[in-house]
Amino acid sequence: MRISANALGPAYLIEARVLFAAMSLLVVAWYMKKKLDFSAHTKHFFIIGLFNTALPFLLFAYAAQTLPASILSILNSTAAIWGAAIAIAWSRSLPTLRVIIGLISGVIGVTILVGLDNALLPAGSGEAMIAGVMAACCYGIASNYAKHAPKISSFDNAHGSMWAACLIVLPLLPFMPIREMPDVQISISVILLGVVCTGLAYLLYFRLIEDLGPPSALSVTFLIPLFGILWGYLFLDEQVGWNTALGALFVIGGTMLVTGFSIKKMLASNRKVKHEY
Template sequence: MNAVQLLQLISLAAIWGSSFMFMRFAVPQLGPVWLLELRLVAASLILLLISSLLRRPLNVRKYWRHYLILGVFNTALPFWAFAYAAQSLPASMLAILNSTAPLWGLLIGFIWRGKPITRRAILGLFLGMAGVASLVGLGGFAVQPEALWAVVFTASAAICYGIASSYAEYAEKVETYANAHGSLWAATLLILPFMPFAPMPEVWPPAAVAAALVLGILCTGVAYLLYFHLIATVGAPSALTVGYLIPLWGVMWGWLFLDEAVGLHTLLGAGLVLSGTMLVTNFRPTRILRAVFQPSKS
C-alpha cells in the first residue's frame, strides 16, 4: 500500500464515519423512511450512471433473488434501523455500535453454518458485549426507553450485516460492484411500498435534504466505488481495515459538528468493542503497518 492508497483508505473511513453525523442531523427533520429513500435513490442513480459509462450490466434476470436478499439484509433493514436510531442516539455511539457487526457475524456463522468458535473469538465476544454495556449503561441510556430501543435497532442493523456476510460467503459468486449496485436498487424498491404510511415532512429544509443527498451520493455511492477500488488495488484484507477506522471518524465528526460529548464511557466502550472485534476477526494492528509499507500490487 503506497501513500496514495493509504490516503484513499483514510478518506473512505472519514466518509463512512460521517454518514452517522448526516443521519443524526437530517432524520429529525425528514423522518427515517423519507431520509432512507432519498439516500437510496441518490446512491442507486449514481451507480447506474457509473455502470452505464463503464458498461457493467447487472444481469437482473439471473441474479434478482441474490440482489433481493442482499438488498434486504445488507441495505434496506440496516439503513432503516440506523436512521431510526439516529433520532435518539448520538452519531458517535451509532458509529461504535456499527463496528459490532463482525461479532454478530461470528455468532450467526456458528448457529447457521456450524462454524467453530475459538477461545480467542469467545473472549472477543465478551469484550464486545462489555463495550456495548459500557456505552449504554455509563452513557445514561439505560434509563431512557426511547434510547434503549434505539440501541436495540442499532444492534439489529449490525446483526443484518452479519446475516448478509454469512449469506454472501456461501452464495453464488457475483462481482462485488454488481452486488452493491443490485442490492441498492432492490432496497430502493423494497422501501417504496412503505412510503405512503410514513409521515411526510411538512417542510423540506434545504440543509436536511442536502444531508440526505450527501448520504446517498458521497457516503454510499462514491464510498462503494472507492471501497471496490481499494479491494482491486491493495486486496480485500487491507481494504477491510477501514472498519477499524470508521468509529474514530464517527466520534470525531460528532464532536466537531454536533457538539457531542466524548466522555469516559465513549472511550471505554469504543476500546472494548474494537478490541473484541479485532479478536473475533483475528486482526492484529501490525497488519496495518505491513499493508502500509509493503509494495503495492498495482
C-alpha cells in the same frame, strides 16, 4: 442521518438515500459501459439489498432520531463481531479462545454504552440502541450470506442491491410520512448521504476488497467510531462521555480479536498487492 432523520423519518430518508446511491452508480455504470443484468440475479440482489442495505439503513435511521452520531458509529462497528458470531452458529464450529474473548469484549462495550452514564442520552434511547444493534446484526447476516452467494462482480453487487433496496423500502413510505419539509441543510445532507456516503463509499470499499482482500479492507471498520465521535463533537456539538470512549475501545478491541486483524498482516497483504502490480 442525525441532521435529517427527525425531519424526514426513517422511510423517506432511506428511500432517498438508496435512490441517490443507485442513480450515482447508474451514472458510473453508464460511463464505464457496464450493463447490469438485474433479472438474472433478482433473488440475490434482493437478499443483499434487504440485509446489507434496506433493513440496516432503516434501523440506523430510526436510531438516529434519538442517539448521537458517536454512539451510532460504535454500534455500526460491531458488524464484524456479529459476522463472526453468526459464522460460528452457521458452521456449527467451536470458536477459538481469541474469538470468545473478542465476542465478550464486544458485549462488554455495548453494555457500557447502554447501561452507564445514561444522563447524556435522551429518553427512548433503549429502543434506539436495540435498533442499532439489530442493524449491525443485519450486516453480519449479509457478510455470511455473501460467502455462499453467486459469484458476481463487486460493482454489480453494489449497483443491483441499491435498486433492490429502493423497491424494498418503497411500500413503507405511506406508513412513515415526512414530518416537515426539508430545508437546504437537510436536502444537502440527504444527497451527500446517498451519493458520497453510500454510492461512492460502496465503490471504494468493494474496490479495496478486490485489491487488498477482506483483512486489509476491514481496517476501515476501526475508523468508523473515531470519525463518528469526531464529527459528532465538531459539527453537532455532541457530548462525549467517558462511557462512549471506553465502550468504543472494547468494541474495537473485540473486532480486532474476532477478525484476526493485525497491522503486521495488513502490511504484508499490502506489500503482496504492490508486488503483483
